[in-house]
Amino acid sequence: MARTRRLNGQRPTLEDVARGSGVSKSTVSRVINGEGKVRAEVVERVREVVAELGYVPNSAARQLVTRRNNAIAVVASQPQNRLFIDPFFDLHLRGIRKELVAHGAQPVLLFLEEEEEYPRVGDFLGGGHVDGALLFSLRAGDPLPGMVERLGLPAVFGGRPLVRGGETVRDCVYVDADNRGGAREAVRHLVSLGRERVATVTGPYDQEASAVDRLDGYRDVLLDDAAPELIERADYTRRGGAEAMAALLDRRPDLDAVFVASDLMAAGALQALRERGRRVPDDVAVVGFDDLAPIAERTDPPLTTVHQDIEGMGRLMARLLFSRTDDPALPQPTAAEPGALSSVVTPTQLVIRDTA
């Protein structure tokens, strides 16, 4: 049965569905949005026409009046391939997506690689395409926190954003692991094993808060024993970990333990130790950080490391965001008062395997 059809090649609108089913636009709208208060008979007829016409609501029109569109931006400002290589990112994103999808929100991914992409992404975020944003893997001093703040876009960060030079991010909400506490536990474990010259391979502490915090945790425990030559900075990559380990061994051939601030770097460090003929853990005890199964369980020997619930942190970010976007009455927590919504630091846990 050929009902009213759009002949002009345009997509069908609410109006078309209304005509096709002999009711008003309001009624169709009610059916689409499942508002009840419509006779079952009418509901069915409208549904038929919707299917027949292939009608899909135009969310621009809808957003214009409701101010929402059920999409959440997930933003990562890091070179794409760095993200793809990193199992951390995979897990984190998985957690985020699960929770978003469970809430019926469409996750929309945005990658930022170049400096000049910020304005365009800013326009996108401010343009009403999304109800909120989840941002992570930011560079130090990233303009993103300031941008979402200015836009008044509800946002939650993964990892405490590291501010650089001047501009302070006022009340940005973030989810982060207890990096400092985890590092303390790792180093205390090494000390409790009787190790006396505990070195550390750090992350890029000029770039990432997690690296700063893990180094601070190391210092908390060792205090004055944390000699500068026992500390070597690397970049969270496997190769960087190997090189840093080699440098440490050159400077302090007598070191008997090392806290490596990520599993990936620890894998590199183990390799460097092997190449230098050091036995692990007999000569040198090693503790990593992250507990990424594909790495920590497969190193030789299996890695003692600090566990963090990465997927859970992703889910938490999403839940925190929803606590804001779901109730528009809630005030922006950017005000003086932090509101019901504040940052969360999740616990870590030492997982003892065979390297320490």
Added chain:
Amino acid sequence: MARTRRLNGQRPTLEDVARGSGVSKSTVSRVINGEGKVRAEVVERVREVVAELGYVPNSAARQLVTRRNNAIAVVASQPQNRLFIDPFFDLHLRGIRKELVAHGAQPVLLFLEEEEEYPRVGDFLGGGHVDGALLFSLRAGDPLPGMVERLGLPAVFGGRPLVRGGETVRDCVYVDADNRGGAREAVRHLVSLGRERVATVTGPYDQEASAVDRLDGYRDVLLDDAAPELIERADYTRRGGAEAMAALLDRRPDLDAVFVASDLMAAGALQALRERGRRVPDDVAVVGFDDLAPIAERTDPPLTTVHQDIEGMGRLMARLLFSRTDDPALPQPTAAEPGALSSVVTPTQLVIRDTA
């Protein structure tokens, strides 16, 4: 200087900017969209107010009238971690993003993992959020081609979509490498080397067109010599390649060459050959497919393989899409006539290293 400000906590609109700078909405709109025909003096004043108010255009409102919003969806329907592991995806996506960004379009990534995500993604794609879609890594029989067709959304596919059971994708536009030709060249090379029992490890030819095509290329050359026991199917993973190679060696210990349908699988195959004590290329010559630098250049020995310009294919997809979205006057090439726009098959090239 305190000009007119929004006091109600809402985001500023065109109207606010107009009031603040003492001109009409139209003029502000012209300034925003850089249409010229506005006095420099006025332009400057408007720009000031825009900055002062932190005005960002609401693209929902804009989309409603222009039908465009400068965003392109990039859709991958594969388990997220499969994508992240695969260097192919990284390169492909890089090419796509580069071209999109060069055109001033915002790439918006959507991942599909579960069956039940399709409706939501369909609503998103049909909801006017994006001007077009670039889709790749589809599963066999994926509903996506049918969906975008029905929505009338301009789309270009990466890799020829494999139809399964019934529904044919009418005139879907895709970019694909000359998989069949490349495979032919690879196998011909092995034959020209004097190899007489050339086996093949195929991709999942029940799932991906590329696997079908590469197998067809192998058969094209060998004709009746392509005995069933010389053909072993795998899944484009390293482990799968190793297992398939082992199976082939069990069945035909006398094989003297193998065409492996991806570099990742070839890496696995080389390992299996080594474990079985076969020398490469002396005992068994090996040719791969893809020419992914991080793999092909680092295998031992370096891999002879079929090169395809993956990043270029990504860029091409984007360009093809723009040729459609840029000129709305152009008819949908879904009509009987293919129009100026049709699929592109890009050439491949044999890269001879040390395994054949």
Added chain:
DNA sequence: ATGAAAGCGCTAACAT
């Protein structure tokens, strides 16, 4: 339970 009408923020004729 249903319809009529207003309006979300913007652009695009059409005036001037």
Added chain:
DNA sequence: ATGTTAGCGCTTTCAT
């Protein structure tokens, strides 16, 4: 060069 006006497709009072 600038302003006025009429919608884009939808939701949402407010009537009925």
